[in-house]
Amino acid sequence: MFLLIQRCCFHTPFNLQKLTGPKLLLYGKSKTTWSCLGLRLQRDVCSVSRPPNLNPASVYATKLQAFHTSLPSFKKKTPKESETKQPGVLQRSIQLLKDSPKPARYLSLAGLIPFVSVPLSMAIQGTYYPELAFAQITYGAVTVSFLGGMRWGFALPENSPAKPDWLNLANSTVPAVVAWQALLFQDTTLGAVMLVIALGIALHYDTALLPPYPRWFKVMRVTGTVVMVLSLLATAVLKAASEMELINKRNKWENTK
Known part of the structure; x- marks a missing residue:
């Protein structure tokens, strides 16, 4: 029952539940277990609360794109046929x-x-x-x-x-x-x-x-x-x-x- 409440309320991954479940049952009063559980929950909450557009991959791609962006090159436009000099x-x-x-x-x-x-x-x-x-x-x-x-x-x-x-x-x-x-x-x-x-x-x-x-x-x-x-x-x-x-x-x- 505790595992179900933990999964629904804190969105804890299955691996975390599998690892921390026995520890909570065996060492419920252990400080090491509670600190490990708090660290895992803090990481999961941060990952859930972070907007999808600010993930590390997108930020890195944005920086990389900004780094490689160059100034527009000013090329000489070739004169059109109508703009060529007409004979007098x-x-x-x-x-x-x-x-x-x-x-x-x-x-x-x-x-x-x-x-x-x-x-x-x-x-x-x-x-x-x-x-x-x-x-x-x-x-x-x-x-x-x-x-x-x-x-x-x-x-x-x-x-x-x-x-x-x-x-x-x-x-x-x-x-x-x-x-x-x-x-x-x-x-x-x-x-x-x-x-x-x-x-x-x-x-x-x-x-x-x-x-x-x-x-x-x-x-x-x-x-x-x-x-x-x-x-x-x-x-x-x-x-x-x-x-x-x-x-x-x-x-x-x-x-x-």
């Missing part, structure tokens, strides 16, 4: 010009020679030639008329995305009319200004109003228009410089009298 506008334009058909590229470059050669020759010789300036205006008027008529050739085919309506066909005649007006001016400076306006109108039609044009053609049109406009303005500046020089010479000659 100038590089893309040059690449599109290289990818354009050779006949279109070479003929366009050859067509810019009369524009560039006029102000370049006058700047090298240091003299303004009105005949060369008028020849440049005439060639510019022919070029602008060609650029305007290109819309007719684009809109007339049956499978073309541009319809041969009043808007497309009438707009193609506007640059030609402005170029004809430039030839009527006796002053080459006014003629150059009118051609610059006509070139701007034609460029707006080709780049904004007709999106189906290939990208290389649009880049070629922008490049050619910039070169033609700069050449015409350079001729106008050379004319203004020559006129200022003539005025200064006349003033000096009048002062010497």
